[in-house]
Each structure stands twice: as C-alpha cells, then as structure tokens.
Amino acid sequence: MPKANVTFADVNVTVSVPAGTRLIEVSEKVGAGITYGCREGECCTCLTKVISGHENLGAPSALEDQVLKDNMAPRHHRLACQAQVLKGEVVVIPA
Amino acid sequence: MNRPGVAQSEGAVEIAPGVHWIGVRDPDLRTFDIILKTANGTTYNAYAVRGNDGVAIIDTVKANFADDFFRRIESIARYDEIRAIVLNHMEPDHSGSLPELLKRAPQAKLYISGRGRPMLKGLLHGDRLEFTAVHTGDSVDLGGRTLRFFQTPFLHWPDTMCTWLADEGILFSGDAFGCHYCDARLFNDAVGDFRFSFDYYYAHIMRPFRAHVLEALEQIEALPVRIVAPSHGPVLRDRPQRYLQRYRELSSPALGKETGELKTLLVFYISAYGSTRAMAEEIAAGAEEAGGVLVSLYDIEGGEVAPFVDLIEEADALVVGSPTINGDAVKPVWDLLSSLATIQVRSKMGGAFGSYGWTGEAVGMIEDRLRGLKLRVPMKGVRARLIPTEVELAECRSFGRDLALHLTGQMENQIIDMATLA
Structure with missing residues (x-):
C-alpha cells in the first residue's frame, strides 16, 4: 500500500500512514492539539492549517467545502475529520 | 403602581423613535435551559424597527409565548408591512415563533448569520426555508434607516451576531449583555438591581467563550452605542458603556497571568493512602526538572471546586490523579472535571495518573474526559498497583x-x- 507522511507540527511528531488515511485517525493518538466536535464534517471544530503539502491531501468534498465557506476558513485550511492524506509529505497544525 | 415582574402593558414599548420592544415576559421561570437558575424569571426580547419602506422584526420569542409577541407586533404594525426578519441567534427561545411569523408575513425576507445555516436546518427543518446569510458589514435598507450586521461568533453559539441601527445608536446584541431578569419596567434605569443576574449570566453563558467576547468587544466598543438591546433582561439605555466595560472586566483573566514566559502546569490529585500523592509529587518534580514550567501541586480533597476552576482557566496544562475505587475515578475528581464546561480549556495539555488495587480504570476514564473537553493528551497516563515501586x-x-x-x-x-499506534 502506498504510504505518506503527515507531521503534526505542534507536537513535532511525524507519522507514516497508508495513503487515504484521514487526519482524525492519527492526530489524537499522537496527542496533537487538533480538537474534534461532531467528527462528521459539520461543526468546524477541527479546522486545521496545512503548513505544507496541501496538494497531497484529497480534494474537499462538497460538504467540507460548504462548511469551510460558512466558517470563513482561510486558504489552505481543512477539516481534520475529513481531509485524507494521499501521498508525499503533509505538515499540519491546529488552526 | 409598577410592580416588578408583573406584566402591565399588552402593547409594544417604544425604546426610541420608530423602535419598539415587542418581547414577552416569563416571570415564573426559575430554571432556564436546565443549567441556569433565575430568581426573577426572564424575558424573551424582540424588537421592531420602522423605516420609510417597512418594518424589520429583530428576533422572535419562545414558541409558547407567541400570542403575546404577535399581540405586541399588531399594536404597532400590520403584517404586510414587515419586510425583514432578522435572527441574531437561532436558539429556540429566539427562533421559536419564526414559523408562525413567516406564515403571517410571507413577504418578509429572513436574514440570519452566515454560520446559522446548520442551526436553521436542525431547529426548523427548514430545507425549503428561504433566507439570506449575512456577514459583518452587510446591511438592510429599511428606507431612511439601515440595519447593519456584525458577526460575533460564539457569543454564545457559532451563529450569533449583532444588529446595529446607526441613526439611533442601538445595538441589538442577541444574548450578549443579556440576563435572566424579568421586570416590567424594562429599562435598566427603572428596573430593580439586576447586577448579580448580569454577572451570573456571563459566568454561565459567555465565560467559556471569553476570547470571542474580547474579539466582539473590539468591534462593539468602536460604535457610538446609546442603547444596548439584548435578547433577555433589561434594555440598557442608561450608560450602556458600563455594561461593555463590565464584559471586558469579566473577560479578563480572573487571576492574572503573572508567570511571564513560563508555561504553567497544575497537578491535581486525591489520595487515600498516599500512593497517588507520591506519584503526583514525582510528576511535579519531573516537570520541574525539564525547566521552563511553573508547576503547582494541589490536593483536591483540601479545596473548593470554584477556585480550582479559576486556576485551570489560566493554566497551560492540567494533570489529574485519582485512585480507582469500584472501577471508577473518585467523585471529587468528577466534580472538578464536570465543572470545566464553564471555562475554555480547549487545546490545553492534559494527563492522568493514579494508583489502583486490581483494575485501575480511573486513569483511562480521566484521559477520555480530558479529550472530551478537547484537551490534548500527548502521553499515556501512568498507573501503579497499590504502593508505587521505585521503578514506578x-x-x-x-x-x-x-x-x-x-x-x-x-x-x-x-x-x-x-x-504502531494503539
């Protein structure tokens, strides 16, 4: 299975993950500061800044796109409960 | 005689030229939304603003008080004159009469905050309800006077906003600056002493969002406010700035940040035979060794919850130790942890530890609670069976x-x- 690396910059932990892993599947296990509310892509609690490697995440769904717009999320911000790491290196930090 | 808490006027109350209070009184309420006590009931405030081209209704009232609400609207306007309905906040005590109002005034356009969409859907199942989502700076022209919107998220829901009527200097503030205090004399210079209600409301409703309160105050303090018209309690027309100032005071750290660049770590423990205490002392000593952290150690058994909550609000990290008794952490620990919903603890660092006899569930349960409170828990907690060994x-x-x-x-x-992750 193809692998990718995601770094949670606030705790300085890099995790090698199978392609397609969502950030939510990893962040709590390493104690990163991304916090979750509904975990279903609606509440925007888990808004996360993608410091680098934005292009290595899967494109946001229509639902995620709408929630990001409703909450006036800045560029290169994603919902950690939705965003999937597809390839390469991704570095994130809580928004 | 105007007797406090007793409804006198069936009609609307003018608060400025062409601006009326059309809310309702609920003087017998003693518990609001399960969590709040009120010695004086409450009001659900709504307002009507008349322009040359029609009337705007700002907020509605709880559904079971709709009759009084509509009676007051009818005392100052026809339904076909209503061209705008503004909901500063979607909670049911303010949106409950919206469906009926829309039936009576179907031509009216509905304005809600840009973040109100999911709330509208969830509360009114309004998939087919037409509305305009507004953001800071958007406005509605009523003919000769304009309503302008300010998003004030998390005062106290994500959707909350304020509506500003510049020509009268009236801030329709939603739940901000409100309180549960019902007095038919309505205005802050006429009603009884409601200061404790004002502070109590802030402590339970706004305190968890105090960073957002400070952001909102930056916008609001720049306005030449002459009247603050909240959605509960007295209309604040006499020296309204003192209520803005009071919010600033209440939103400032209760204890003050006196540790400079040092991070602060609080170690709370409770201990029957000294084992969990011994663990707490070692954790505190280890944290001290690392440097850059001011560590404080507290025996939960010897303190009241409220001052501990004040301490936690200001701290960067919180570690909680409990023995396991009958498969659970002990009640004083839960009393403390269940009291943290009134402050902002999101993203603080957390951890747990404790001694146990044969099962040791408490540590995991405390970690789950800390995660539930949106603390980050970077390390698995430490446990020791009965008396901790030197290794432990x-x-x-x-x-x-x-x-x-x-x-x-x-x-x-x-x-x-x-x-390799669990």
Missing part, C-alpha cells in the same frame, strides 16, 4: 518531564509508523 515512581518522574517538554516545545521530532 521513576516512570512518574519521566512522565512529568516529558509532559513539560511537550508543553515547552522541546520534544524532539519523533517519526512513528501508524501501525
């Missing part, structure tokens, strides 16, 4: 040291394979 105490010291390293950003980069 050394683990506690190491746990404290590593927590401090996390807290101060000194932890070295770790590279982990996901398959």
Whole structure:
C-alpha cells in the first residue's frame, strides 16, 4: 500500500500512514492539539492549517467545502475529520 | 403602581423613535435551559424597527409565548408591512415563533448569520426555508434607516451576531449583555438591581467563550452605542458603556497571568493512602526538572471546586490523579472535571495518573474526559498497583518531564509508523 507522511507540527511528531488515511485517525493518538466536535464534517471544530503539502491531501468534498465557506476558513485550511492524506509529505497544525 | 415582574402593558414599548420592544415576559421561570437558575424569571426580547419602506422584526420569542409577541407586533404594525426578519441567534427561545411569523408575513425576507445555516436546518427543518446569510458589514435598507450586521461568533453559539441601527445608536446584541431578569419596567434605569443576574449570566453563558467576547468587544466598543438591546433582561439605555466595560472586566483573566514566559502546569490529585500523592509529587518534580514550567501541586480533597476552576482557566496544562475505587475515578475528581464546561480549556495539555488495587480504570476514564473537553493528551497516563515501586515512581518522574517538554516545545521530532499506534 502506498504510504505518506503527515507531521503534526505542534507536537513535532511525524507519522507514516497508508495513503487515504484521514487526519482524525492519527492526530489524537499522537496527542496533537487538533480538537474534534461532531467528527462528521459539520461543526468546524477541527479546522486545521496545512503548513505544507496541501496538494497531497484529497480534494474537499462538497460538504467540507460548504462548511469551510460558512466558517470563513482561510486558504489552505481543512477539516481534520475529513481531509485524507494521499501521498508525499503533509505538515499540519491546529488552526 | 409598577410592580416588578408583573406584566402591565399588552402593547409594544417604544425604546426610541420608530423602535419598539415587542418581547414577552416569563416571570415564573426559575430554571432556564436546565443549567441556569433565575430568581426573577426572564424575558424573551424582540424588537421592531420602522423605516420609510417597512418594518424589520429583530428576533422572535419562545414558541409558547407567541400570542403575546404577535399581540405586541399588531399594536404597532400590520403584517404586510414587515419586510425583514432578522435572527441574531437561532436558539429556540429566539427562533421559536419564526414559523408562525413567516406564515403571517410571507413577504418578509429572513436574514440570519452566515454560520446559522446548520442551526436553521436542525431547529426548523427548514430545507425549503428561504433566507439570506449575512456577514459583518452587510446591511438592510429599511428606507431612511439601515440595519447593519456584525458577526460575533460564539457569543454564545457559532451563529450569533449583532444588529446595529446607526441613526439611533442601538445595538441589538442577541444574548450578549443579556440576563435572566424579568421586570416590567424594562429599562435598566427603572428596573430593580439586576447586577448579580448580569454577572451570573456571563459566568454561565459567555465565560467559556471569553476570547470571542474580547474579539466582539473590539468591534462593539468602536460604535457610538446609546442603547444596548439584548435578547433577555433589561434594555440598557442608561450608560450602556458600563455594561461593555463590565464584559471586558469579566473577560479578563480572573487571576492574572503573572508567570511571564513560563508555561504553567497544575497537578491535581486525591489520595487515600498516599500512593497517588507520591506519584503526583514525582510528576511535579519531573516537570520541574525539564525547566521552563511553573508547576503547582494541589490536593483536591483540601479545596473548593470554584477556585480550582479559576486556576485551570489560566493554566497551560492540567494533570489529574485519582485512585480507582469500584472501577471508577473518585467523585471529587468528577466534580472538578464536570465543572470545566464553564471555562475554555480547549487545546490545553492534559494527563492522568493514579494508583489502583486490581483494575485501575480511573486513569483511562480521566484521559477520555480530558479529550472530551478537547484537551490534548500527548502521553499515556501512568498507573501503579497499590504502593508505587521505585521503578514506578521513576516512570512518574519521566512522565512529568516529558509532559513539560511537550508543553515547552522541546520534544524532539519523533517519526512513528501508524501501525504502531494503539
């Protein structure tokens, strides 16, 4: 299975993950500061800044796109409960 | 005689030229939304603003009080004159009469905050309800006077906003600056002493969002406010700035941040035979060793919850120790942890520890609670069976040291394979 690396910059932990892993599947296990509310892509609690490697995440769904717009999320911000790491290196930090 | 708490006027009350209070009174209420006590009932305030081209209704009332609400609207306007309905906040005590109002005034356009969409859907199942989502700076022209909107998220829901009527200097503030205090004399210079209600309301409704309160005040304090018209309690027309100032005071750290650049770590414990206490002391000592952290140690048994909550609100990290008794953490620990919903603890660092006899569930349960409160828990907690050994105490010291390293950003980069994560 193809692998990718995601770094949670606030705790300085890099995790090698199978392609397609969502950030939510990893962040709590390493104690990163991304916090979750509904975990279903609606509440925007888990808004996360993608410091680098934005292009290595899967494109946001229509639902995620709408929630990001409703909450006036800045560029290169994603919902950690939705965003999937597809390839390469991704570095994130809580928004 | 105007008797406090007793409804006198059936009609609307003018608060400025062409601006009326059309709310309702609920003087017998003693518990609001399960969590709040009120010695004086409450009001559900709504307002009508008349322009040359029609009337705007700002907020509605709880559904079972709709008759009074509509009676007051009818005393000052026809339904076909209503061209705008503004909901500053979607909670049912303010949106409950919206469906009926829309039936009576079908031509009216509905304005809600840009973040109100999911609330509208969830509360009114309004998939087919037409509305305009507004953001800071958007406005509605009523003919000769304009309503302008300010998004004030998390005062106290994500959707909350304020509506500003510039020509009269009236801020329709939603739940901000409100309180549960019902007095038919309506205005702050006429009603009884409601200061404790004002502070109590802030402490339970706004305090968890005090950072957002301070952001909102930056916008609001720039306005030449002459009247603050909240959605509960007295209309604040006499020296309204003092209520803005009071919010600023209440939103400032209760204890003050006096530790400079040092991060603060609080270690709370409770201990029957001294084992969990010994672990707490080692954790505190380990954190001290790491440097850059001011560590404080507290025996929960010897303190009241409220001052501990004040301490936690200001701290950067919180570690909680409990023995396991009958498969659970002990009640004083839960009393403390269940009291943290009234403050902002999101993203603080957390951890747990404790001694146990034969099962040791408490540590995991405390960690789950800390995660539920949206603290980050970077390290698995430490447990010791009955009296901790020297090795276990050394683990506690190491746990404290590593927590401090996390807290101060000194932890070295770790590279982990996901398959190794529990």
